[in-house]
Amino acid sequence: MEIRLEKTEGLCRLGIEGEMTIYNALDIKKALLETLDGPARLEIDLSGVSELDTSGLQLLVLAKKEAKLLGKELRITAHSQATSAVFELYNMCD
Amino acid sequence: MEIDLSEARQTFVTESIELLQEMEGALLRLEGSPGDQETINSLFRSAHTIKGSSGVLGIESVERFTHAVENLLCKVRENEIRIDKKIIEVLFECRDHIQVLVDCASSGAGLSQGLLSREAELVKRLGSCIGGRGDAPDKTTEKETSGAEAGEGRLAATNAWHISIRFNGDLFRNGMDPASFLNYLAGLGETISITPLFERMPAAPEMDPEECYLGLEVDFRSEFDKKTIEDVFEFAREGSVIHILPPHSRVEAYMDMIRSLPEDFLLLGEILIKGGALTQHELDEALDMQKGEDAGAEQHKRLLGEIMVNEGMIYPEVVDAALERQKLSQASRSKEARTMRIDANKLDSLINLVGELVISGANMGQHARRLKDGWLTESASIMSRLVEEIRDNAMRMRMVPIGETFSRFNRVIRDIGRDSGKDIELKISGGETELDKTVIEKINDPLMHLVRNAADHGIEMPEERASKGKAPKGTVRLNAYHDAGSIVIEVSDDGRGLSRERIFKKACALGLLSPAQTPSDSELFRLIFEPGFSTAEQVTKLSGRGVGMDVVKRNIEALRGAVDVESDGRSGTTVRIRLPLTLAIIDGFMVGVGGSSYVIPLDMVVECVEFSEAERRAANRRRYMNLRGEMLPYIRLRDFFGTQGQEARFENIVVVRCAGQKAGFVVDDLYGEVQTVIKPLGRVYRDVKGIAGATITGNGKVALILDAPALMEGAGGGATASNLN
Amino acid sequence: MAKTIMVIDDSASIRQVVNITLKKAGYDVVEACDGRDALGKLTGQKINLMVCDVNMPNMDGISFLKALKASQGYRFTPVIMLTTESQESKKQEGKEAGARAWVVKPFKPEQMLEAVSKLILP
Structure with missing residues (x-):
């Protein structure tokens, strides 16, 4: 798994490549919290995620909750087929 | 989906034969050391595997019987039953019976009445070994919790199931992903609503990313029964809280469920309404009955807002080109198991x-x-x-390797020992020696005959042995080794050996010898391979029916092999079989005689020397020459095959070694090494002495492959090379 | 991208049944004949699920499971344990080692497929 963190003026963009699964949960949590540490606008790009499991989804929910708590805007800007399939299973897209 | 298991059935048969072989080996070892736990385990495992595989493949006859055997073995393994001679005997017979059943399954034959009663008898004996009844399958009673539970109260209007789960925190660590449950569930019916709940998840610093905080509230329409729906979550049941409410459950049942859950009452109520499990009216009614719990709509709204965070995470317009990336990460093709069976x-x-x-x-x-x-x-x-x-x-x-073939004879020896009252041990060496599988298959019968002969006729009764000063326990030995491009298999025993007088008498009676002749030991003993030659005084059920050694010899010769016997009156008999390593291709040395080409197996060729004019003249009368002081018997292929045409001016002699003897073949031309594929000879030529086969040479001509051992018999008359000086 | 399932059983015919069944359902299958063999084959490639017999020579299913749970790369891999009804005590042992999914032998191919699809996405 690879994590890219781009911080530009007022925007922090996190790109996750590879597996977003329980095996990488610890690293992903760290990366997400780092992202949340950044500016007020946050974006997560999931287009490079080859596999997403429920632990990964749970971390995205955590990030959302945390962003809300911090009063920041967090957007997921792109999905891969693997991620959207899981979101659909959980009825988390509309 | 049609799944064809016929191939797997074939594998089952092969595998069972191996396992039965192992069982036999284990039983034989157990006879020596009945308490050996490792052996008992291996025995159990073999039976267990056969039972398991036959069950999976639906071969009931094998499964049923092996189950009974496994029962006994299980008790033995748990040290509830001590293994003794009687049990081992029963197990031997059971093993044989399983083999019969597997054979039936393999050929598709049904079970005869005889087999069924044999099975009944064995099961009874197994039962008596266990003590008490053989096999009592325990019944599990499934308590059926019916859908709409009986009881007072109003029934909910919904025709959907409601499933509520709070997963075990260790779920992810146990390798499970609730997404697959949902996916599976989706296949059982129509999902009306799914609400994931992460209310249990603490704030970021305390949140353990490997812990599962997920809860689910699912409304679901399905024709399946409660058991099937429950079983979707069967692997997650442990440590999870699962409520499954069938359609039209009592409203009170929903309420009970909500109350038992950790999340907010109103939040859950709202979810139930949203999913259609309850109507607003039903919920309100239930709430009315709820005293003092008038928590207020404000909080209610806030909580609902909370869960909406979980939604809307996806933006359909960006479900995009990521698909391309997917295709790139193709997994490397899985590796197959290291060994594979090939037809x-x-x-x-x-x-x-x-x-x-x-x-x-x-x-x-x-x-x-x-x-x-x-x-x-x-x-x-x-x-x-x-x-x-x-x-x-x-x-x-x-x-x-030939070892597996060898070890089959353990059982043969054991059975002969048991039936005859002899104490016989089989010693195996050289089991790792490898030879062609076809050869191994074809050598089995001759070996069986030789081993039985050795045990039955060779080894004496313990008293007789003691009186001769031998150890009471007789030994039959199987040995294999490579020698000059052939493989040699020896079957020997330390029994009474061949009797010169008896063989001589019998040979005279059959007209093979005249009483005046005085053959050497090896000449005399070779006669036991003649048809109709059996000197056993007592015909036992195992051997000595007068057919045998000649058949053995024929079989071995059919494999381009040779057999000889060695014996002395005290220390027993050794039968030595010499076989080619393979039947298909040989490295050969091509020679020419007249216009014809011949191939000599290269492994046997020692050297080539010129057959000088002087030697030719000197050798005219005697059939041997002087090779650097050594006496070398030779044979002129031209004479042997009656080749027509002009004799060559220069002749060569190819020195050949086989079975410790040397001989020379006189030829016209030496062509050198060739690789040849042996083609069997047609029926007409099959009995031509000195020819083992034919081959097609590179230029399309036929060359005959020489049967060197047979030719050498003619050349040297069996004489060993000795020194002239 | 097909998911890869490893089948660990000392019975070649059971392996074959599972293999045929799973391949037919579109999974890739890797076979191992006992726990030791299986560990030897876990060299970094992705395994999405394992089907593992309990009673095997060299290294039995329970020991294998323990080793698996202790490994970095495969500790969260779901494992379906194959068992027979007569192995209740083994089941307890297996539970302690972290086994959660069981399929009882003799099983029908469809049962195996059901168990697999409850554990991993297609």
Whole structure:
């Protein structure tokens, strides 16, 4: 798994490549919290995620909750087929 | 979905035969050391595996019977039953019966009445070993919790199931992903609503990313029964809180469920309404009955807002080109198991093709040399090296160690010992020696005969042995080793040995010898391979029916092998079988006599020397020559095969060694090494002495492959090379 | 991208049944004949699920499971344990080692497929 963190003026963009699964949960949590540490606008790009499991989804929910708590805007800007399939299973897209 | 298991059935048969072989080995070991736990385990495992596989493949006859055997073995393994001679005997018989059942399953034959009553008898004996009844399958009673539970109260209007789960925190760590449950559930019916709940998840610093905080509230329409729906979550049941409410459950049941859950009452109520499990009216009614719990709509709204955070995470317009990336990360193809079973026919046809390739390679090489084209010659030689490698590899695939064949005789020896009251031990050496699988298959029967002979006729009764000063326990030995391109298999015993007088008398009676003759031991003993020759005074059920040794000899010769026997009156008998390593291809040395070509197996060729004029004259009367002070018997192939035509001015002698003897073959021309594929001779030529087969040479001509051992018999008369000085 | 399932059983015919069944359902299958063999084959490639017999020579299913749970790369891999009804005590042992999914032998191919699809996405 690879994590890219781009911080530009007022925007922090996190790109996750590879597996977003329980095996990488610890690293992903760290990366997400780092992202949340950044500016007020946050974006997560999931287009490079080859596999997403429920632990990964749970971390995205955590990030959302945390962003809300911090009063920041967090957007997921792109999905891969693997991620959207899981979101659909959980009825988390509309 | 149609799943074809016929291939797996074939594997089952092969595998069972191996396992039964192991069981036999284990039982034999147990006889020696009945308490050996490792052996008992292995015995159990074999039976267990056969039972398991037959069950999976639906071969009930095998499964049923093996189950009974496994029961006993299980008790033995748990040390509830001590193993003794009686149990071992029953297990031997059961093993044999399983074999019969597997054979039936393999051939598709039904079970005869005889087999069924045999089974009944064995099961009874197994039962008596266990003590008490053989096999009482325990019944599990499934308590059926019916859908709409009976009881007072109003029933909910919904026709959907409601499933509520709070997963075990260790779920992810246990390798499970609730997403797959949902996916599976989706296949059972129509999902109306799914609400994931992460209310249990603490704030970021305390949140453990490997812990599962998920809860689910699902409304779901399905024709399946409660058990099926429950079983969707069967692997997650442990440590999770699961409520499954069938359609039209009592409203109170929903309320009870909500109350038992950790999340906010109103939040859950709202979810139930949203999913259609309850109507607003039903909920309100229930709430009315709820005293003092008028928590207020404000909080209610806030909580609902909370869960909406979980939604809307996806933006359909950006479900995009990521698909491309997906295709890139193709998993590397999975590796197959390290060994694989191959249909022997496929291998044979491969080897046949390789054989043809060898011929055409040789052909090309010859053409290349004739054209004197350097590049072509170079390519041809590279190709022929590669073909040689392919050939060697292909041949190696056919090679199997003989040990397994040998160890089958443990049982034979044991049974003979038991039936005859003799104490016999089988000693095996050289089991790792490899030879062609076809040879191994074909050598089994002759070996069986020889081993039985050795145990039955060779080994004496313990008292007789004691009186001769031998150890009471007799030994039959099986040994194998490689020798000059052949494999030698020895069957020996330390029994009474062959009796010169008896064989002599019998030979005279059969007219093979006249009473005046005084044959040497080896000449005399060789006669036991003549048809109708059996000197056993007592015909036992195992051997000594007068057919036998001649059949053994014929079988071995059919494999291009040779057999001889060695014995002395005290220390027993050794039968030595000499076989070619393989049947298909040989490295040969090609020679010419007159216009014909012959091939001598290369392994046997020691050297080639000129057959000088002087030697020729000197050797005219005697049939041997002086090779650097050694007496070398020889044979002129021209004479032997009655070749017509002008005698060559210069002749050569090819020195050949076989079975510790040397002899010379006189030929006209020496052509050098060739690789040849042996083609069997037609029926007309099969009995021609001195020819083992034929082959097609690179230039398309036929060459005959010499049967060197047979020729040498003619040349030296069995004389060993001795020193002239 | 097909998911890869490893089948660990000392019975070649059971392996074959599972293999045929799973391949037919579109999974890639890797076979191992006992726990030791299986560990030897876990060299970094992705395994999405394992089907593992309990009673095997060299290294039995329970020991294998323990080793698996202790490994970095495969500790969260779901494992379906194959068992027979007569192995209740083994089941307890297996539970302690972290086994959660069981399929009882003799099983029908469809049962195996059901168990697999409850554990991993297609």
